[in-house]
Amino acid sequence: MDVIIQNLGIIINATLTATPPLLFAALGSCFSERSGVINIGIEGMMTIGAFSGVVAALLTGNPWLGFFCGGLAGALFGVIHAIVCISFGADQTISGTAINFLAPGIAIFFCKAIYKNSSQTPSLDTVQKLPKLFDGVFPVRSFWNNVLNTYTATYLCFILAVFIWFLFYKTSFGMRLRAVGEHPKACETQGINVFKVRYICVIASGFLAGLGGAYVTLATVNQFRPSVIVGQGFIAIAAVIFGKFTPQGSVKACLFFGLCSGIKTLAANGNYVSPDLISMIPYIVTIITLVLFVGKTRIPAANGKPYLKVK
Amino acid sequence: MKKRLLSYILVLTMVLIMTACGSDKEKETTSTNTTGKSVKVGLVTDVGGVNDGSFNQSSLEGLQRAGKELGIQVNYLESKTDADYKPNIQTFLEDDYDLIICIGKWLEDATREAAEDNPKKKFAIIDDMSMADMPNVTSIMFEQSQSAYLAGIAAGKMTKTNTVGFVIGRTNEIMNQFGYGYFSGVLDANSNAKILQINANSFTDTAAGKSAAVNMVTNGADIIFQAAGATGLGVIEGCKESNIWAIGVDSDQSSLAPKNILTSAMKRVDNACYDIAKCCQEGTIKSGVITYDLKNQGVDIAPTKTNLTDDVVKAIEETKQKIKSGEITVPKTKKEFEKKYGDIYELD
Structure with missing residues (x-):
């Protein structure tokens, strides 16, 4: 029994390590996609957030300020994406792809410029990292320490998910947001400023993706390296589709992807199962669930279509 | 039409910036x-x-x-x-x-x-x-098994829970030499020690490294040796948060976590x-x-020794001399290892 509880603790801990960056980014993606703008650039926005977060934390010594700056940097790229896609009606996929190349390039460029030609930042001290909520409350090897003693930001991302659900479905702004993604022309005739709503949503998606990236460098690890964001952004986009473009669905999907990496960790114990098989777990489980359990996903009707005002 | 032109210009600017960054990276060392x-x-x-x-x-x-x-x-x-x-x-x-x-x-x-x-x-x-x-x-x-052996001696002598861990990035006969050396060192220094082992199957997945460390800590390990590239950085971070020892690999990694890197198995x-x-x-x-090898200082234990106790430093120096003189031969293949210690290395 003890062993089962202990292993359960390890799985939950690994799940909570892998989930938050995905969830932040996925919630961001929800904003953008529901308002009708495809945002493939989530990965790039996470990378720039990861870099800016560390730099700000190193300069100020305050991890929360760093976390916020990571979000701002992501939001800045959200602005670029918004200008290109909304104001100029350019192809959203191309703009997003460009951001995915541009943002890591800029991050590495500035990293090399600031830190003596090294493409990794110095590592953060423990005080410069995001705090853990129950540090020292539970004994180190106990179940509750593995489960509850995670970063405050981890709790934050779940609270944020509830808030965003409320925003989407219980407020007039949420209704406008969803309507803009379905039929922008109809909204315009009702006096809703489509551009404004979409701008807010795309910038918010950049901000949240930036937070996701900053979480990785300020919590999971303690420095920026080009390899810290490898595919999390794309997994987040997959999670949103998986979760049928809703915040509550995205939470479930992100937890599910997180759980897969938790199982991976436990299965790697002692090498009784071939590591190559273990590495396949997330992908195989995803395909199986996608085919068997997830019904038809309805994409917002106006998603990906640039809306140009009729003059 | 104007807007379309402007968007092309914007995209062009992006591409230019991108390529500028790319070439900067490749040419800088010339x-x-x-x-x-x-x-x-x-x-x-x-x-x-x-x-x-x-x-x-x-x-x-x-x-x-x-x-x-x-x-x-x-x-x-x-x-x-x-x-x-x-x-x-x-x-x-x-x-x-x-x-x-x-x-x-x-x-x-x-x-x-x-x-x-x-x-x-x-x-x-x-x-x-x-x-x-x-x-x-x-x-x-x-001869990385030699430096890993020295790291193993340090781990075997310093562990308080009699449980140590080993995280490997990917396995092949070269990577496994770290394991053979480390396992032999631990067992020669402390025959009661239990060794936990995980193959992270990646040199780049930092989060997986951290989870592996949490896994081992929960199972009682108080010293973890990682030979796993960037995945190993996650292991070190995990050790830092649980405040246990980590052992660095290839270079002197003590600057990454000065209070938690016990020593490093250097490969020059x-x-x-x-x-x-x-x-x-x-x-x-x-x-x-x-x-x-040890003789021509191609492999060695890290020069930073502040976290090792004096008698462990002494034991390591003695072992070093014994390896150099040939008194101790560190196993570096599956056959040599299993002959002496049995089939306890599960990662090969």
Whole structure:
């Protein structure tokens, strides 16, 4: 029994390590996609957030300020994406792809410029990292320490998910947001400023993706390296589709992807199962669930279509 | 129409910035030689990349040192996936490089193919001796089991829970030598010790490394040795948060977590890269196998010893002398290891 509880603790801990960056980014993606703008650039926005977060934390010594700056940097790229896609009606996929190349390039460029030609930042001290909520409350090897003693930001991302659900479905702004993604022309005739709503949503998606990236460098690890964001952004986009473009669905999907990496960790114990098989777990489980359990996903009707005002 | 034009201009600007960043990265290490003839040396990394904080990074630092001190023209190409090895080597061949250094056993096939097709070019490969008979390939080997053995001695003596951990990035006969050495060291120093072992199956997944550390800590480990590139950085971070010891690999990693890195099993790839580049410039480069071990300081325990107790430092020094004199032979193959300790290493 003890062993089962202990292993359960390890799985939950690994799940909570892998989930938050995905969830932040996925919630961001929800904003953008529901308002009708495809945002493939989530990965790039996470990378720039990861870099800016560390730099700000190193300069100020305050991890929360760093976390916020990571979000701002992501939001800045959200602005670029918004200008290109909304104001100029350019192809959203191309703009997003460009951001995915541009943002890591800029991050590495500035990293090399600031830190003596090294493409990794110095590592953060423990005080410069995001705090853990129950540090020292539970004994180190106990179940509750593995489960509850995670970063405050981890709790934050779940609270944020509830808030965003409320925003989407219980407020007039949420209704406008969803309507803009379905039929922008109809909204315009009702006096809703489509551009404004979409701008807010795309910038918010950049901000949240930036937070996701900053979480990785300020919590999971303690420095920026080009390899810290490898595919999390794309997994987040997959999670949103998986979760049928809703915040509550995205939470479930992100937890599910997180759980897969938790199982991976436990299965790697002692090498009784071939590591190559273990590495396949997330992908195989995803395909199986996608085919068997997830019904038809309805994409917002106006998603990906640039809306140009009729003059 | 105007808007469309503007959007094209915007995209063009983005592309320009991108390419500007790209070329900055590749050309930065070039330095020209003002005296004598200019030798060009290229380095191809494995998938760990030049910022893995250990193996590849240390190689590049060695080569860059050669570039600065000896005026050799040096350059590197990072491999993002296994599929990049061949094209990266090909790029250097097309640019007429004199010597191409391939970092790691994963590049074996790509190197062999290139060396067979280009008999006039020189190649060097680290951690692989399957091409020892080829006239244009220098194989650089390390006795990493020796430094891992010393790390094992430190772990075996310092553990309070009698449980230590070992996280490996990926397995092959070279990587497993870290394991054989470490396991032998731990068991020779402390025959009661239990060794937890995890194959993270990645050199880049930092989060997986951290989870592996949490896993081991929960199961009682208080010292973890990682030979896993960037994944290992996650292991170190996990150790730091649980406040237990981690053991570094390849270079002296104590700066990453000064209070939690017990010691590091060093593998001086930087010296090897420097030496081979120097030989290339002097024209004294030879094919065959060059071995770096404790005797010629190719492998060693890290110079930072602040976290080790005095008697452990002493024990390590004594063991070092015994290995040098041949009194202790550290097992480095499955057969040698199992003969002495039984089948307890599960990762091979």
